[in-house]
Amino acid sequence: MKTGRWLTWIGSVILFFTGIGHATRIVHVEKLIAAGGMKAPLDLLLKVNWLAFAGEMVALAVIAMLASAMAGGGRIVLICGATMFVNVGIVFHFGGLSISLYVSLVVAVLLLAGGWMQAKTAAQG
Numbered sequence: 001m002k003t004g005r006w007l008t009w010i011g012s013v014i015l016f017f018t019g020i021g022h023a024t025r026i027v028h029v030e031k032l033i034a035a036g037g038m039k040a041p042l043d044l045l046l047k048v049n050w051l052a053f054a055g056e057m058v059a060l061a062v063i064a065m066l067a068s069a070m071a072g073g074g075r076i077v078l079i080c081g082a083t084m085f086v087n088v089g090i091v092f093h094f095g096g097l098s099i100s101l102y103v104s105l106v107v108a109v110l111l112l113a114g115g116w117m118q119a120k121t122a123a124q125g
Contacts, residue, residue, distance in 0.1 A: 004117025008068040008077050011110030012061040015084070018103055019057030026050055060084070064111055074118030081111030 029050050033043045064080040067073035085108040091101045 002117070002121065004074065004114045004121065005068045006114070007110045007117065008064055008114030011081075011107045011114060012065040012068075014103065014110070015057055015064070015107045016061035018107070019054045019061065022057060023051060023054035026054075064115075068114065068118060072119075072122050074115045074120070074122055077111055077115030077118060079115075081108050081113075081115050084108035084111055 026047065029047065033046060038046065060080050060083060064077050067076035067080070070076070084104055088101060088104045088108055091098065091104055095101065
């Protein structure tokens, strides 16, 4: 497997398991909602968005992994990496420096590097 595909695969695996872990933390979020006294409809909106974001991380990881195996899939991987880079900006704006920021940044760099290498190779050959 080429280096670009390895980088994409590593970033995708990290993102996939991060999404699964994020989804399992819904129990913690529900406890925080109860402790904070958050009422409907905000409590439901928070839960839905929490789980939707987890699902999107898993989906993005699968898309990047499948795209890396396709001819010309480097461009799709680049879009996935750019999406993660936007997430880095959002996480930094609302959460500051945190583990989620660092994980998102690592995944973004891996996907951008992997996608760039794949796209460059496809353009040359």
